[in-house]
Amino acid sequence: MDFLLMxxxxxxxxxxxxxxAAGMDFMGMRFVGEMLRMSGAFFIRRSFGGDKLYWAVFSEYVRTMLKTGFAPVEFFLEGTRSRTAKSLTPKLGLLNIVMDPFLKGEVFDVTLVPVSISYERILEESLYARELLGVPKPKESTSGLFKARKVLSEDYGSIHVYFGQPVSVRSLAEGRVNRCQFNLTPRHIPQRPGEEINHFVNDSAFRLVRAQEENMVLKPWVLLASLLLQNHHHGQKGGTALEELTEQAVWLKDLSRQCGAFLHWPEHAPPSEVVSSSLSLHQGLVSISEGRVQLALEQAGGQGGPEEKLLNQAVVVLSCASYRNQALHVFLRPALLALAIATSSSNNRQEVYNSFSFLRNMFSNEFILCPGATVQDFEEACYLLVKTGALQIPQQEVLITERGHRTLAFLTSILDPFLQGYQVVCRFLCEEATEALTDKQFVPAVRKFIIKHLLTGTLRYAEALSSDLQKNSLAALLRLGAVRRVKGGAEQGTLKVNKVMVNSLEDTLGGKLPTQKAAAARL
Incomplete structure (x- = not known):
């Protein structure tokens, strides 16, 4: 829908x-595929798999579009749909291709326009949640499209499309890229980008995704979803009184705006009306009884066994979390700082920075965090929490103000599901991972382990069941060297776990071990 809307x-x-640039999945849809092609779509493989001829033809096609000015090229920087509504790590292939004509001097400049599209209610919310729980994605088909037409009779709220400030590749590259290197090779001969170009493209990609995040228009339901999840995780039986939820939403509205959120909150309407309208639109996820609001977990549970009931309830939790995730970029850096303060052994600024640096590094596969920007992110987090009145930072201390406890409690609670999710993955690798564990076996095995802990009550966050979180945590452990993937021989694809290191990381995440000293923060 995104590209047709555009x-x-x-x-x-x-x-x-x-x-x-559209995925090959759509091409197989009878009539629809041809209609999309006539609407401007050209279909590409999800992965080129080292096919050099395919890459050469595809890249030449895109470059020709740019060089001749035939038409603007629209592509999705993340490469695929996010099932969690969090931004994904950008894929660099197409961005490399569209920058190439400028780098080789074939065009004077290339202009990139980040576009942010936000849906008040996502059509496939439960479908995405089930995919995260291991249910295979249904194949796109024309018959499936017609069978699903009944959902169009429901209310899905509004869609916001925001066109960001155009970004000039020439201005991005100024002083950073030496284009003379491209004069040494004929333009028609493809060449692998050097380290300087790769770094430049990667940095540009992260900047563009950050721009998309900052331009996301957030609706009141995003804030309500955050509050309802936290209230659920804190064990509020019977739900939250509607008046209390409204008060919390108004408080969070002010906090989010102070943190720079692009929030669309109808100012002409009373807060109670705004909240009621949002709850009504998402009535499939919430239950309202006797003036109290909670997630619709009882209705979702069904009549099956404990595990089936848990998974059905997890669909509601993950669906609700996908809306909360839309606001994560607003609170991420302050939340990392709040968590660093909570896990640090003292309020010394350097120790807090060390914890912040560790957490940021640990979660860099989970969230969009620009490489090499740890100090800037720490300074931004400090600035925002001082601005909101939550912190005071005199000299070498980080002090929580009287009014700051509520803010920091909310911020740490936002990251708690991710923190505990990573910890339980570490625990699985230490306790139950076998010597023959492979990538393919990892997600089903860790899901089974998490279900066991959820049923026994030793884990309270059903969000840990998300395959996205599990894969990101494994990617982080691989990057940090705590897990190694065997690349050759009979054990190819096997995961080798350094249990001492994994256990140490789990303890550090829980604040049991001090973090190693990081580069000094400039404050």
Missing amino acids: SYILYTYDLALPVI
Whole structure:
């Protein structure tokens, strides 16, 4: 829907219609695939798998579009749909291709326009949640499209499309890239980008995704989802009184705006009306009884056994979490700082920074955190929490103010599901991982381990069941060297676990061990 929506908007404003890089999945849909092609889509493989000829033809096609000015090229920087509504680590292939004509001097400049699209209610919310729980994604088909048409009778709220400030590749590259290197090889001969170019493209990609995040229009339901999840995790039986939830939402509205959120909250309407309207739109996820609001877990549980009931309830939790995740970029850096303060052994600024640096590094596969920007992120977090009145930072101390306890409690609770999710993955690798554990076996095995702990009550966050979180935690452990993937021989694809290191990381995440000293923060 995203790219058709874009084409419709551009057509309405009499702007040039783009050619659109679309996944090969859509091409197999009878009639629809051809309709999408006529709407400007060109279909590409999800992975090129080292096929040099395919890459050469594809990249030449895209470059020709740019060089001749035939049409703007529209592509999705993350490469695929996010099942969690969090931004994904950008894929660099297409960005490399569209920057290439400028780097080789074939065009004067290339302009990149980040576009943010936010849906008040996601059509596939439960489908995405089930995919995260291991249910295979249904194949796109025309018959499936017609069978699903009944969902269109429901209310899905509004869609916001925000076109960000155009970004000039020429201005991005100024002083950072020496284009003379491209004069040494004929332009028609493909060449592998050097380290300097890779670093430049990667940095540009993260900047663009950050721009997309900052331009995301958030609706009140995003804040309500955050509050309802936290209230559920804190064990509020019977739900939260509607008046109390409204008060919490108003408080969070002010906090989010202080942190820079692009929030669409109808100011002309009373807060109670705004909250009631949002709850009504998402009535499949919430239950309202006798003036109290809670997640609709009882209705979702069904009549099956404990495990089936748990998984059905997890669909509601993960669906709700996908809306909360839309606001994570607003609170992420302050939340990392709040968590660092909570896990540090003292309020010494350097120790807090060390904890912040460790947590940021640990979660860099989970969230969009620009490489090499730890100090800037720490300074931004300090600035925002001082601005909101939650912290005071005199000299070498980080002090929590009287009014700051509520803010920091909310921020740490936002990251708690991820923190405990990573810890339980570490525990699985230490306690139950076998010598023959492979990538393919990892997610089902860790899911089984998590279900056991959820049923016994030793883990309270059903969000740990998300395959996205599990894969990201494994990626972090691989990057940190705590787990090693065997690349050759009979054991190819096997995961070798350094249990001492994994156990140490789990303890550090829980604040049991001090973090190692990081580079000094500039404050």
